[in-house]
Amino acid sequence: MIAEGDKVVTRYKSTGTHQGNFNGVDSTGNKITIYETSIYRIANGKIVEQWGFPDEVSLRNQLAGKK
Secondary structure (H helix, E strand, O other): OEEEOOEEEEEEEEEEEOOOOEOOEOOOOOEEEEEEEEEEEEEOOEEEEEEEEEOHHHHHHHHOOOO
16 A cells, blocks of 8 residues: 555455356356555545556456466
């Protein structure tokens, strides 16, 4: 986590199991792990904006069963 001025940046890992239709891909039951980066803008001690950047290529590959 990095904070400077009114911005905070985080990088984190998300995990789950593909159990339903996602972006037109029917449930595969695959275990999914992707890394994401988020930037938050803080005002008056609260998050007022967020920009998220998941590793979509890795997600698509895992849904297709690729390593």
